Amino acid sequence: MYKLNNEFEINYDKKIIPDKLNPDLDKNLEKEVNFFLKWGYLIIDKALTNNQIIILRKTFDKTFKKLKNKDHIDFNLFEYDKAFLFLLDNKPVIKRISAILGNCIQLHSASARLSRPGSKNQNWHRDGNWPVDPNGTPIGSIPGQINCGYYLDSLTDKNGPIAIVPGSQKAFFKPPKKDFEFPDQKIVYAKPGQAVLFNGWIYHRGLANNSKSNRRVSLICYQNSWMKSRETFDGPIISKIKKNGSNLQKLLLGSVNKW
Numbered sequence: 652m653y654k655l656n657n658e659f660e661i662n663y664d665k666k667i668i669p670d671k672l673n674p675d676l677d678k679n680l681e682k683e684v685n686f687f688l689k690w691g692y693l694i695i696d697k698a699l700t701n702n703q704i705i706i707l708r709k710t711f712d713k714t715f716k717k718l719k720n721k722d723h724i725d726f727n728l729f730e731y732d733k734a735f736l737f738l739l740d741n742k743p744v745i746k747r748i749s750a751i752l753g754n755c756i757q758l759h760s761a762s763a764r765l766s767r768p769g770s771k772n773q774n775w776h777r778d779g780n781w782p783v784d785p786n787g788t789p790i791g792s793i794p795g796q797i798n799c800g801y802y803l804d805s806l807t808d809k810n811g812p813i814a815i816v817p818g819s820q821k822a823f824f825k826p827p828k829k830d831f832e833f834p835d836q837k838i839v840y841a842k843p844g845q846a847v848l849f850n851g852w853i854y855h856r857g858l859a860n861n862s863k864s865n866r867r868v869s870l871i872c873y874q875n876s877w878m879k880s881r882e883t884f885d886g887p888i889i890s891k892i893k894k895n896g897s898n899l900q901k902l903l904l905g906s907v908n909k910w
């Protein structure tokens with residue numbers, strides 16, 4: 652027999668949900684939003700300070716050294732080391748994410764990928780399943796997911812830039828599982844310190860690393876806060892921030908567990 656529990660109890664502080672649903676956009680931000688809407692990606696300069704780049708590289712290397720042969724952390728990155736945590740609500744990035752998605756945002760996944768020398772082209776993929784007919788629904792629902800890549804090594808043709816296909820974020824079908832180049836693909840050569848935002852539903856892939864050094868990236872992905880997340884939000888590091896952090900951190904970490 653199904654047992655009723657307190658499913659309907661609201662157990663979060665209502666102040667976590669922002670009163671104002673969209674931030675004010677200045678001319679520059681408006682330009683960036685329009686670029687993102689047109690091309691499906693956006694490069695943010697000065698997303699990390701030099702010191703933050705140093706800390707991230709050190710933390711990244713330490714983390715993967717402990718994991719030995721593993722080359723992909725696909726969620727819960729913040730539980731591996733609290734030095735990654737500042738990426739959660741990194742101001743220059745959150746500013747653009749909320750300019751595009753609105754103020755009600757949540758973490759979809761915090762991940763990291765180590766492409767060692769000799770790594771092959773990744774498969775074309777989306778970061779989440781595209782859930783809406785390209786014509787929209789009658790009521791016009793448009794959920795959104797935006798990934799943010801912090802590349803810790805300058806991307807070159809040798810170590811594998813990231814390729815994206817502008818327009819594919821609205822395609823109904825999935826990318827084929829074949830190693831090929833789209834004629835309209837765009838190659839992004841990101842630099843450490845920049846953040847590369849891209850639509851989570853755009854076809855993309857990291858390219859082969861034919862250099863002699865590692866290629867490192869942390870990816871922090873956001874979406875509307877009412878969408879389902881890949882994160883579990885229950886590890887010891889996250890639980891502390893969920894309890895004592897700012898309202899924004901709580902919102903991003905799924906404190907609003909019922910809408």
Ligand SMILES: O=C(O)CCC(=O)C(=O)O
Nearest residue numbers: 764778812813856857868
């Ligand atoms: O390595 C890259 O440039 C992209 C990685 C990626 O798309 C992913 O991990 O989902």
Ligand SMILES: [Fe+2]
Nearest residue numbers: 776777778855
């Ligand atoms: Fe991806």
